[in-house]
Amino acid sequence: MENKQSLGRSGEKFATRLIIESGLSIIVQNYRCPKGEMDIIAADGEVLVFIEVRTRRSSIRGWGEESITHQKAQRLRAIAAYYVLQQGYTSWPCLRFDVVAIRWTSENPDVKWIKAAL
DSSP: OOOHHHHHHHHHHHHHHHHHHTTOEEEEEEEEETTEEEEEEEEETTEEEEEEEEEESOSTTOOGGGGOOHHHHHHHHHHHHHHHHHHTOSSOOOEEEEEEEEEOSSSSOEEEEETTOO
């Protein structure tokens, strides 16, 4: 049985492949700042995409997409703002917040990529 961290890493690797195959460019993974951690920051053309990956093996505590609370969404927005300021953008770029929810209940995971989720 995989532990939670190992399952999370597996989900992030799977999501990274999916994101790249979809034509987005990965800028940074596991970005950490004083506001928290963002799983993936990518570029979709001129749009900065902040991606939270949620991986679950069962729905006992709800599916991954259901675990994004109002407080978590606020924290993700704060992390994105910190990133933009840290990178020294001269004007505010277009931002998008996505959730990649992976249900790994069999050998082939079921994926929900919710774009502009927050």
